[in-house]
Structures are given as structure tokens and as C-alpha cells.
Amino acid sequence: MNWVQIPLGPLQTNAYILSNKEKDCVIFDPGSEGDKVNQYIQKEKLNPLAILLTHAHFDHIGGVDDVRKKWCIPVYIHEEEKDWLTNPELNGSTFFLTGGITAKPADHLLKGDQTLTIQDFTFSVYETPGHSPGSVSFYHKESQAVFSGDALFAGSIGRTDLRGGNHEQLIKSIHEKLLTLPEETIVLSGHGPETSIEKEMEQNPFLNGF
Structure with a gap:
């Protein structure tokens, strides 16, 4: 399995594309510039299977419809944020942008910790609320990587001052959910560089003394 990070939009939100040797792929958080994501897929001759959303803040969903329409693939999101895709007030775009950002409703709703299998891709899905009420992280054991959205960053954690945010819940x-993963697990965050569970356990100042 191979993954690539594609920073998108003014907030440089990280979209990720995880692909296998057969050229099938899944897409995480196409936050804007859907054409840029589509161009990469075409260039690499990939076969998209699904869009997986770690949460529905505006900077993570702006390119969803462009990618979904191009490849006719389903979108997955946690049920707590099923209405956020269509509501600019819920996804925060009315507060940060001149025009609201929306996407069509998701095709599949996630609930609870679970195993999600999409053809040859199998993920352990963990509810990791705190940054937002429906935040989830997708752990892919085969790649030794977790797609954590805005829960955990290199040396930092997600902000909790937006709708439904809760600092204590995020730390928990x-x-x-995340620090119990193998220490060698690569953390692929919604913004910034990759890190690892081991590094964040040892160096992240927001997690010390819990």
C-alpha cells in the first residue's frame, strides 16, 4: 500500500490518497481544489473506490462533490455530522468565508468503533471526538498508519473552540484511541507534516501529565 499527502486550499488541509498495487484507492478529506485531486488520480491511473471523511469542517469537505461526481464513488462520514455537509453554519464556513461551503449528503454513515472494509482496504474506525463531535480516525494496519484528521498533529492537538468542540473529550x-496504537504507527494529520505515535507520546506538550 502507498499513501500520498496533498495539501489543499488556503488552510493547506491535507487530503490523502491510499492506493494498492492494483491501483485501487480511497481518498481522505478532499478539502478543496477537487480538480487537483482528480488530476493526480488521472495521472497515476488510479481507480477510486470511496471518499472517507475524518470530520465535516469546511476545510475538509470543499472538494468532496467534485471528486465524488468525477468518479461516481460513495462518501462516508460519522452520523454525528451527517447534517454538517449541507449546512454552512454547522461546518463553519459561514464564519470563516464570504460564501458558504456545502456538499451533498454522505452515502454511508459511521457509528461507533468498527471495522470498515472497502474491497481490499480494511480500516479500524475509531471515534475520536473533541475537535468536533463526529471526528473519527481511520487506522490502516497494513500501512501502519492512522488518518487522524484534526485530532492529533505533530507537536499539537486540534482546536476545540469551534461548534461541538471539547478539550477534555479530545484529550481522552x-x-x-490513538496512543494505544502501536508506537511505530504513522500519524497522518489534517494539517502539517506526518508524525508517529511514539514521537507524540514522548514530545507532544499537550499530552504530558494526563
């Missing part, structure tokens, strides 16, 4: 999510 990180400790109980």
Missing part, C-alpha cells in the same frame, strides 16, 4: 480520545 487521543489517549484512549
Whole structure:
């Protein structure tokens, strides 16, 4: 399995594309510039299977419809944020942008910690709320990587001052769901560089003393 990080839009939100040797792929958080994502897929001759959303803040969903329409693929999101895709007030775009950002409703709703299998891709899906109420992280054991959205960053954690944010809940999510993963797990965050569970356990100042 191979993954690539594609920073998108003014906030440089990280979209990720995870692909296998057969050229099938899944797409995480196409936050804007859907054409840029589509161009990469075409260039690499990939076969998209699905869009997986770690959460529905505006900077993570702006390119969803462009990518979904191009490849006719389903979108997955946690049920707590099923209405956020269509509502600019819920996804935060009315507060940060001149025009609201929306996407069509998701095709599949996630609930609870679960195993999600999409053809040859199998993920452990963990509820990791705190940054937003429906935040989830997708752990892909084969790649030794977790797509954590805006829960955990290199040396930092997600902000909790937006709708439904809760600092204590986020810290609990990180400790109980993410830091229990193997230490060598690569953390692929919604913004910034990759990191690892081991590095964040040792160096992240927001997690010390919990």
C-alpha cells in the first residue's frame, strides 16, 4: 500500500490518497481544489473506490462533490455530522468565508468503533471526538498508519473552540484511541507534516501529565 499527502486550499488541509498495487484507492478529506485531486488520480491511473471523511469542517469537505461526481464513488462520514455537509453554519464556513461551503449528503454513515472494509482496504474506525463531535480516525494496519484528521498533529492537538468542540473529550480520545496504537504507527494529520505515535507520546506538550 502507498499513501500520498496533498495539501489543499488556503488552510493547506491535507487530503490523502491510499492506493494498492492494483491501483485501487480511497481518498481522505478532499478539502478543496477537487480538480487537483482528480488530476493526480488521472495521472497515476488510479481507480477510486470511496471518499472517507475524518470530520465535516469546511476545510475538509470543499472538494468532496467534485471528486465524488468525477468518479461516481460513495462518501462516508460519522452520523454525528451527517447534517454538517449541507449546512454552512454547522461546518463553519459561514464564519470563516464570504460564501458558504456545502456538499451533498454522505452515502454511508459511521457509528461507533468498527471495522470498515472497502474491497481490499480494511480500516479500524475509531471515534475520536473533541475537535468536533463526529471526528473519527481511520487506522490502516497494513500501512501502519492512522488518518487522524484534526485530532492529533505533530507537536499539537486540534482546536476545540469551534461548534461541538471539547478539550477534555479530545484529550481522552487521543489517549484512549490513538496512543494505544502501536508506537511505530504513522500519524497522518489534517494539517502539517506526518508524525508517529511514539514521537507524540514522548514530545507532544499537550499530552504530558494526563
